[in-house]
Amino acid sequence: MGLQLASALIFLLLQIMSSELSGLPMKSCESQCGDIDIQYPFGIGPNCSMNDWFVIVCNGTANNRRAFISSINLEVVDFLYERSRLRVKSPVISINCTVHNSGRVVDLRRTPFTISNYNRFTVVGCKNRVLLTYADPDIVGCQPTCDKKLKPQGKNPPCSGNKCCQTAIPYYLQVFNPRFENVNVRKGKRGCKLAFIVENIWFKSNIKDPYKVQEMEYVPMLVDWKINATALESLGINKKTTNWAFRYYNGFDFPYPNNSMLMCRKGYAGNPYLPDGCQDVDECLDLEVRSRCSGKCINTNGSYRCEAQKSWIIILGSSMGFVVLSLLFTSWWLSKFIKKRKSIQRKKKFFKRNGGLLLRQQVCSSEANVEKTKIFSSKELEKATDRFNVNRILGQGGQGTVYKGMLVDGRIVAVKKSEKVDQSRIQEFINEVVILSQINHRNVVKLLGCCLETDVPLLVYEFIPNGTLFHYLHHQNEEFQLSWKMRLQIAIEVAGALSYLHSAASIPIYHRDIKSTNILLDEKYRAKVSDFGTSRSIPIDHTHLTTRVQGTFGYLDPEYFQSNHFTEKSDVYSFGVVLVELLTGQEPLSSASLRSGIGLVTHFIISVEEGKLFDILDPRIVDQCDREEVMVVASLAKRCLNLNGKQRPTMKEVTVELEGLKFPQKDHLSILRKSDEFESNLWDAFPFTTFSNSDSGTDLSI
Incomplete structure (x- = not known):
């Protein structure tokens, strides 16, 4: 009797040890709460789940039991x-x-x-x-x-x-x-x-x-x-396990590294958190699958195959063999012909759906005057981008993916694969393509043409080699840094481009997404305004555009967000944020600003009003910048960021003031002070009586 009792205790102890080592719950754990089946990694009670996050509390009466996840207090x-x-x-x-x-x-x-x-x-x-x-x-x-x-x-x-x-x-x-x-x-x-x-x-x-x-x-x-990598190892799971599949997600603010989501592969079903929990699904039990098989349906691991019956093989082989051999070449030729014809019809369908007929009509129209606009074929752009190879991707955003390509004539271009165009906005989309193709400004990325015979429109732009302004401002690069003179020149060029779009183009164009990532730098580090995916043109007799709020957080005009009315002054506000980036070298929404609850714009305006501009100036330009130039640019930025759009300057006025800084110091100040606005805004924003040229560049007295 004592020997039997000892054997039972040893067996129970081995069960407990085995369960703890594998990370799985013991068989004694309750697996039902009302009508809900509780399986691992969840469990009723702390000793029956993977960890405290997955503990289930089962409340209620015997006839009405309800399951709650205790860690988040939600009913399952x-x-x-x-x-x-x-x-x-x-x-x-x-x-x-x-x-x-x-x-x-x-x-x-x-x-x-x-x-x-x-x-x-x-x-x-x-x-x-x-x-x-x-x-x-x-x-x-x-x-x-x-x-x-x-x-x-x-x-x-x-x-x-x-x-x-x-x-x-x-x-x-x-x-x-x-x-x-x-x-x-x-x-x-x-x-x-x-x-x-x-x-x-x-x-x-x-x-x-x-x-x-x-x-x-x-x-x-x-x-x-999701569960972490340590929990996966405790389950004995690795990449060689045949019945498991992994998907990894990065960037979640969880207390675990490498958070993983376990799923059964296609063709398997069950609970992937249990040993052998993913079991093969017998597709041959599905009537729809069986109807697709002309012969016998045979289930395989994760899939199925159709096998013709031997008697049918003999009959078909004896009666149709010669016919099949004689028609083999004809079938191959016919399949190629049909495939080619379908491809042509599909291209015609896409071309018509994407507004190709309308664009061709406007290109041929003498009134449109868009001689330089080219309608590319899909074959040309597939060859230029090596069939849109992932290695050719230059960048991805909310408006599409941009690929680097080379045309037959040797020109390097950027091919943008746009998002699908809403059919109700085809007329608007084509008008924008025509308008953008007419823009001829040295500081605006040139639209060379488009392709409309693909599922989504393809836009072809000139290629700009040196990346974005954002990269040079916010990523440390010891080999090359933007000097104050280069930053001032970039500001002048971007302002000139926006002034052209607002007032010099045939029809005023609002960009609607001005930010440092949409300002590209060419081989000589000249600025090029890009990404007109959200831009809109308006009639000359209109003052604003009513539209749903769209833009980038941190650059978005607060007045536009409140009223849904986008004006030319909304672009001015976004440009003011870019000026602050050029001055401070800081991002509009950094992790530090989010923790403090104060964005870059608010921090900048407070610093200017308190006379602490040079405390927040980018350390990389402190020793090389002209202080009066910095004060002029900061005052201009502060005016651009006025919450009342009517009190902001126009982009033409901004361009005039910035270009004035190209003159020698005495001349440009005398020119700028002819403007009453400059006198009142510049010196009111900087209540300094004296300042010294110390080595640090930040010694100020009030």
Whole structure:
């Protein structure tokens, strides 16, 4: 009896040791909470999960048990283990609704959980604009229209923009804390307003009237989770394991390095966190798969194959062998012919869809006068870019990908593969191509032509070899640094280009995205304004352009963000931010400024008003710059950054003042002081009575 008891204790001890070494829970752990199946890495209780992040608390009565993730305090609806994803109950935040539900903030920061981008941020209600906080550096928000004449028709989705709108969320989002903003609300006219994050597929298939959401306790939301490399090793997983697949994500602010998302490969299903958890799916059980097989369907690991029956092989071989051999050459020739014809038809379809006929009409029109615009063929640009080889990529952005290419005549060009063009804006897109092709300014990147016979439009620009101004200002480069004279020359050239676009071009053009990354430097380090993907032209008799807010955070005109009215003074504000970058060598949104809560623009204006300009000047130019020139440029930048757009100078006035600095010191000050604005702004911004030329360049007395 004693021997049997000892053997049982030893067996139990080995089980416990084996379970701890493998990182998996013991068999005694509870695996069910109500109707929800709890599997590893989650577990009910701290000893049954991978770590404290994945502990499940099971509350409620015996007939109504509910599962909560204790680390983030969210109730679980379902687990999707094969995708490292779970479905939780997400709060509905409402204002002025019949069923008041203020909801609560979802905060997943400093946890291995993120809100999946398979959700959509949804806003319901008239006169309602809602922004997602903690989505920096992006500006994510939604504002429904409210046209009472419009009614849902046919198969339109329940949230198509009128009284309800949806927008995608960034993949890194970990906080749901919306900010409501009233838009043109009269006193006593405050209607029901809702904001929530919901699984996109669920919302489309379960909701007909979005206002009904206010009556719901919650909506389903998808949440992704990740584990660190140490946890992977504890599971005995490595790259040679056949039933596992890895996807690595960088840049998340988690307390773990190398966060990983485990998923079963295509053709496998199950829980990838369990040994042999990913099991082969028998595709031959699917009726649709079997219907595609003319013979017998045979399942294989991760896939399947179709095998003709032997009797059919014998019959077909004896009766059709000679015919097949005789038609082999004909079939090959016919397939090539059909493939070529389909390619031609596809190119014609893309050309027409992308506005090629309209562009060709304007090119041939004598009024358009766009003789230099060339319409390239897709074959030309494929050859120039080596079929858009990834090694030819110069850069990627929100408007598309840029490739380096060489044309047949030997010219080096930059080929931009644009994002898809909205069909409702084809006329506008073609007009912009025509207008940009007419721009002939030494400090604007020249548009050489375009190709419209591909799925997305291709734009061909002249190639600028020395990269962006941003790189030289914010990346340390001991071999070459921009001197003060070079920075001043760049400012003059960019100002001249913008002045040309605003007032000298045939139709005024607003750039709408002026920033240091869109200022390129040629082989002689001359400035070239680039990336007109968001630019717009306006009629001469108009003063502004009404459009949805678009631009880069840190350079965006606050007045434009408030009013949705983009004017030429909005470009002036963005140029003022670039001037501050040239003076300070700092980024508009750095990690230090985000921690302090004060951006570069605010810090600059405060420093100027307190007489501390030279304390924030870029140390790389302190010993070489002319102090009076720096003061003039700083005063000009401060005026460009005025919150009231009407009080900012025009780009023509900015260009005149900057070009005045090219003259000798005595001459340029006498020229600039002819302007009443200069006298009042320059010396008011710098209340110094004396300053000394010390070695440090920062010794000032007030």
